[in-house]
Amino acid sequence: MADVAREAGVALGTVSRVINGQQVGEKYRKRVEKAVEKLGYQYNSSGRALRTDRTNTIALIIPNTYNPYFGLLVHHINLELEKRNKKVLLCFSGYDRNREEEYIRLVRQNRVDGIIALTYNPELVIPEDIPFVTIDRFFSVSVPCVASDNFGGGYMAARKLAELGCRKTAFLRTGSTLTNEPSKRKEGFISACVELGLPYEVKALDDGMPFSDFEDFLTDHMSGGKLEFDGLFIGTDMLAWRIIQLLKKYGIRVPEDVQVIGFDGIRMFGELEYVVSTIVQPVQEIAEACVSTVLSRHLSNVPSLICLPVRYAPGGTTRD
Amino acid sequence: MADVAREAGVALGTVSRVINGQQVGEKYRKRVEKAVEKLGYQYNSSGRALRTDRTNTIALIIPNTYNPYFGLLVHHINLELEKRNKKVLLCFSGYDRNREEEYIRLVRQNRVDGIIALTYNPELVIPEDIPFVTIDRFFSVSVPCVASDNFGGGYMAARKLAELGCRKTAFLRTGSTLTNEPSKRKEGFISACVELGLPYEVKALDDGMPFSDFEDFLTDHMSGGKLEFDGLFIGTDMLAWRIIQLLKKYGIRVPEDVQVIGFDGIRMFGELEYVVSTIVQPVQEIAEACVSTVLSRHLSNVPSLICLPVRYAPGGTTRD
């Protein structure tokens, strides 16, 4: 910066003001801009961060990036941050509590301006002094949570199955015992089933329980090679896929014998057709909400739960 | 840091030396560590970066993160960097040249210690003054390139198809005209076909050509509802998947009528079974090579092309 000032024949402060787009006399501005151009000057973000105590960096804590849903989320969040000239500090928790806590330290070292976290750690201690937004997990009214309308999605799935002619349904899911937003998928589903008088069963596998429990559940509900359900709503697309593979093993056809709806909206290779019929999460909108919330955290009181609408999309595992 | 020094009753420099694990008298060290603990001190990375001119950050330029191959790559690269206490600055190019160049500027502002780039921009100007490693693209001997053994993979695919009883094969790919490492997949395939006396055809679609050209190509090689190829090697798993969907439309069964091998090693949901039979890229090793190369770029002369072994994995589209 000193070089630029010398080249332009102005003082340091003037260069700084030009860089930051503040009021500067036209002649001076021109001279500085010319010098910046000539020397190819780029400001040093460490220097600026040190002085302003703002790093323009947001930490993103997420289990990984190879799960396609997380990959999509990371993509949109980074895009939204980039629009606002912010950077992202990637933190992969790998569902590991120790790592999540390790990251809180990293995040402090790096003086990030905020944190967006998708975490399953029930004991996570949330730093009070850093703007914090969670995805899919409600902690307290002081920690904004962004989620899609999980209840509505479950509700929508049940109505869709009914509409497609299903007479007897089941809801299957895996996941932790902790109540988070996705837990509401079940509630929504049940709510609609009750409303419609649609018979349903529920099979939920908590963490650590073997996948084969699903196989037992399904075979228990088979007779003469026929499954007694003709509609399944499954907690995630990934689980739906695995269940469908299982059904294949028993010669049960999808969607002819049983129709299946998943949740998330995963596409083949991230951009082709949906892997299964599904309730699609509005990932782009979720990303936008997270980013604008975490950045405006200092002013005004933000809502503590932002719930975004989902939609249904056929993916070949239903008869529509 | 000053607070810590005061608390411990030592000078600033001593605290710094303790933090950095340098030689310090035992009593002093203990005192400092106690004070650090008590005050919950974490060093400020901006301050350190300003002083040392090292940010411990590596920029990763990649098209996106929703494509599962890229998602996997980002994951492993971040993990490898994390092991070495480095951070990653994510840069999504979206295959857009302007953005790639915009990123070079960002990267300068942030004084990154190095760049790892997977890019298709043929005119990308590589900064001379920053350690730079590319994936899958050879620029010049002074820019290290990490790639899997694409030639070997193509070769392996042909031998595999032959071993599985194929009599007439074809190689299909899309992509830019620019010659990069993945281009060698074709060369390897042809090389093995020639060696084995296995008949083959090649259909390559350059950027901008419509996908329907593949449909034309395939229907041209059908007679009486039968495809004249009984083995296909396809440039990427994603394309392989799309081709298989196309074949289904014409009632051609995979793997009964034609066996298909793709390239990359994409799994369903990033962790389940392979989407198609495939030549698997050693993503973890690629990540490791990129990271260790970009970090050791200052010393010793590194090889200009690092070529890593691939392996074959069945994925249901071959009869093995």
Place this chain on the structure above:
DNA sequence: TTGTATGCGTTATCAG
């Protein structure tokens, strides 16, 4: 409106 000077947190140099 522009120039000058200070301090942000850290490490490195040098003197003790």
Place this chain on the structure above:
DNA sequence: CTGATAACGCATACAA
């Protein structure tokens, strides 16, 4: 082996 101090690049309060 430790203490004191300068310098890194920048933004800003204050003086001109």
